[in-house]
Amino acid sequence: ASITICFKALCEAGDEFITFAPFFPEYRCFVESVGGKLVVVPPRPADWQIDFAAFERLLTPHTKAVIVNSPNNPSGAIYSEETIRELASILKRKEQAYGHPIFIISDEPYREIAFDGLVVPYIPKYYDDTLVCYSYSKSFSLPGERIGYIAVPDSVADFGAVFGAIAGAARVVTHVNAPSLWQYVVARCVDEPSDISKYVENGKLLYDGLVRAGFTCVKPQGAFYLFPKCLEDDDAAFCERAKKYGLLLVPGADFGAPGYFRAAYCIKTDTIRRSLPLFQQLADEYKK
Structure with missing residues (x-):
């Protein structure tokens, strides 16, 4: 729900949303359902990081947002800090060139499921125009219980308008009202480490x-x-x-x-x- 709400809130006529293969298939359905176009960067199978040369070729003045999913479904890859820094650097340059914000939508339901001591970079530290979508259904092993949040940092360009659009889009998606039982469960367990x-x-x-x-x-x-x-x-x-x-x-x-x-x-x-x-x-x- 958090992903679809962000697409609904941000998308205007002619907008493009970029993602990196391999990617969660429903991104295409979600983007197209609000009138946007999904643009896919080809995969880099050697390590499943980002092919930045291909990415830069696909950026245009119509790019509204870039979808990042790390840890990734389906590859299990985590985008390194170096990858996130390079992504942020490119987008900052393109924002200046195009004269409008380009958002990162960070899809993070697997954030806590990281192996071998690896740390998942928190993208708002590196890029101001980032929206974070999170679900407890993975970290708490609650399949089917769609309870989570959208974080809209006040560093986001046009914060008031973006926050208002997301709040409005969430209100019209009537299935996102989480049962009170699971709200209590999450509140009690939120600071407990996940056993992975x-x-x-x-x-x-x-x-x-x-x-x-x-x-x-x-x-x-x-x-x-x-x-x-x-x-x-x-x-x-x-x-x-x-x-x-x-x-x-x-x-x-x-x-x-x-x-x-x-x-x-x-x-x-x-x-x-x-x-x-x-x-x-x-x-x-x-x-x-």
Whole structure:
């Protein structure tokens, strides 16, 4: 809801919103539903950071906002501080060149799910015109309970107008009224650290198993997804073949990165253990 509210609040005729592949597929639906155009920067599969040369080519005077999702769904990548600084530097230059604000919409439901001591940069520290969208549904493992917030720093250009537009857009999206029970739960637990040990265990187990089976994959830094390379060029056909082994995977083309697939590990550890021989059988089929 927070993402759709921001799009609804910001979008005017002719506006473009840029995101980076791989990206959450519903961004396209959300942007187009308010009359905007989604512009996708091609992926950088080596590390899933930002291809800045491609990004700069796609910026235009019609760019209203840039969508950032870190830790990322589906790749599990975390944008480094260096990446965020470069992104902020480019956008500051373009704001001056175009004569209007370009917002960053930071989609952060996985903020606390970061591995190996990695820190997720807080983008408003680096770029004034940032809106932060957050949901407790991931950090508190409350799937389906859509309770969260939109942070509108007072550093944002035209703060009063932007804040008012977001408040108005939220009011007309009537499904965002969170039940009082979950408001009490969040208030009680908000300062408690999230226990991500199970995600760490599951991610390592699945990553190691897939690499042993012959898959190529960038080790995830956060969230709870792997985004390996398919064993054939047609990712849809690959995922369809995987169903024969009881493996439900999502084609990378859905996320703007054809040739890859998403596997989620927010499931029971035993399910992952039982899946590994099946991934091996799937890989062996391609060796025949």
